[in-house]
Amino acid sequence: MNFDIGGEQERMPAPLIKAFGVLKKAAAQVNATYGMDQKVADAISQASDEVISGKLLDHFPLVVFQTGSGTQTNMNVNEVISNRAIEIMGGELGSKTPVHPNDHVNMSQSSNDTFPTAMHVSAVVEINHTLLPALHQLHDALEAKRAEFESIIKIGRTHLQDATPLTLGQEFSGYVQQVANGIKRVEDVIPRLSMLAQGGTAVGTGLNTRKGFDVKVADAISEITGLKFQTAPNKFEALAAHDAIVEASGAMNTVAVSLMKIANDIRYLASGPRCGLGELSLPENEPGSSIMPGKVNPTQCEALTMVAAQVIGNNTTISVAGSYGQFELNVFKPVLIKNLLQSIRLLGDGSRSFTKNCVVGIEANKEKINQILNESLMLVTCLNSRMGYDNAAKCAKKAHKEGTTLKEATLSLGLLSSEEFDELVRPELMLGPN
Template identity: 65%
Template sequence: MKTRIEKDSMGEIEVPADVYYGAQSARSLIHFDIGIEKMPREVIRAMGTLKKASALVNAELGVLAKDKAELIVKAADEVIAGKLDAHFPLSIWQTGSGTQSNMNSNEVISNRAIEIAGGEIGSKKPVHPNDDVNKSQSSNDTFPTAMHIAAAEEINLRLIPALTTLRDTLQKKSEEFNDIIKSGRTHLMDAVPITLGQEFSGYVQMLTMGIERLKLVLPGLYELALGGTAVGTGLNAHKDFAKKVAAKIAELTGLPFVSAPNKFEALGTHDALVFAHGAMKAIAASYFKIANDVRWLASGPRCGLGELNIPENEPGSSIMPGKVNPTQSEAMTMVAVQVFANDVAVNFGGASGNFELNVFKPVIIYNFLQSVRLLSDTARMFNEHCAVGIEANRDKLNYYMNNTLMLVTALNPHIGYDNAAKIAKHAHHNNTSLKDAAVTLGILTEAQFDEYVKPEEMLGPKLK
């Protein structure tokens, strides 16, 4: 393998000749050969965005030559577009400030800019990774800024649209099933009637509230640390840099980013990400409920509840011929478990700031973005391969509805709780219908029972 010699404050080091990263990235690869988890593409893209914005603002403020800024912008655009992804090989398990990944960005953009200018890669001329690409910045404010950009973009562009699509599909199912009366269930036991549409409306509202909670946490993610530099004071940055660079990032992304009002909070904590991940944890809890309900309602086909028919996507057993399983529900519940676990990591990482800096940044954003992707992809898969194909098994639903003992609840206002309980227990122990039990016990006539017990009139408040 051909190499070149690059230098940093620690001295010389060999770097592969065909890569744009430099000395500090090469040292990171040696010292942090840990695991297989790499810095997420979303963070790399965000780094490109903030480096571009910084160059433009520094040039505007007169602290960076315009020709250098133009070169940085061209190289940063390639980072944003994903053209240079192969040159970002660093592990998540590195310095907790993300310094090596910030320098990875500085080195790649510097060397690519040098190449565009016709210079020698590794020469640091005419674009220096620290003096030019990193001007007015520190790893301590760039990396948390990239974290917020990546988190906000992924929630807006990936998660909310996926949730909205699934929510809308379940809304259509709720409307489709609204005339189907079924037995409700509480404590896994028979309860009073509801419609299948009402049951699905609960799922719709869960996702609607999940979307609203995501929108609630976004303002915290729109606050950017950039301009705080090393400890939050803004040392070595122009006094107008923070506000202007946040506005430039907002312009580049189309999202309402602003400069964080207190840079000490922005560097020392990640409460906004902890809060935002809590909203995703709530969505995961909703997923768990929805997926479990769907697979249990579809259980069978001969020995389960069988109230729903779900799409048959793939064979379910290597030994039992013809078996088909509720695999989309199983995947969704596993994703929920992973998001719960990620929340623990984000919580511990977020709580672990010391003095002026939190040094758990890479593990926080890695788990955060994994949750976004898993929740988004699962919503998309569950929608395409399960929700759109859910059908009601009307025969089974009618059977359960006609045989549930909890229809007796409609008698409470007419004969009292105690007499209604006698009817239900008699019917259960003697395996008869509620009507037969009421007549046998001499509590009601058949006509009275038919007048009082009408499932279609038990679907909402009736008493005045």
């Protein structure tokens, strides 16, 4: 093998190979309408179905790090489908007859348009089947917690310091909105990913194809996958640039950033149990330490933050690779799709695991939340309108310096009576505009 780089773990992603199966089946169906022998087209379609199902995945040993157009993988697909079709038709393996890898399986195609087509098909399929369902599950689980925690008042924190109160439900509503925005960002890139390069052949001109081939192939792919695809309006852009892949990675990157924030917040709020914030309790899924008995760690949060870190790194690789489109062809195609598919899969699996093994089991430690709330000096903020900023600051600083409560400091300064303080400092009245 000429590209012995990285070993088995760097093999071309299975979703891409399956997408090639979809493409070759679609092309055979269309080519039959232009004169290809129907029996040959049917055999190619049957062999392609076996690629789509994963039955033939062992026959695709090539790694990502090969020619930047993915030519070796396109030919790997052509040869596997050709030989399997030959078997189906009762021929001799390796004979290239009655099904030739180039003349039949690759008819009206070039690696330069098949590989980017398979890139887009695999990305759209994985987004729809893996990522979006998982993000919707996470969104719904967080929304359920938002509703559950709606009336629990807690102290807010800015700059990692005490701030004014809010409800735990309000805090979780921010997470809900982040995930909702992430879903929308991912959905918004699908129309560009659904535009297919097929029909551009070598440099985008469509040499060696028949008129209408590109439109018919896109329609056939839509029929096979059950997802909407269309031919790219400009094949030169579709071969030479992969801005849609870069855009999709940007959406994944933003989702990863959101999940990093959410997972970190939750694990920090669950820190303790006795010497941390301890406002949340997380499910006890497994022992946390091999040396400290009884320790429970926020493992799902840690797993998700590692997923986020990987996706953020993948976005850098994709950004660099996307910029390497010289003249009529981008020659970083395999590494582009490898990293995008990994990001899609990791975010999908990570979100699903985080939802199932963490979010649905989160509990609020109301006693600890209330204790911290009542100890906070930032409740003084509600006194601004009564005594002014400077006097309110004196109360807070005095209480902090002397280790007393805010009420004790305010009373000792003679700024309010006990009754006035109790009337003004009410966290439940500090949750929104007056």
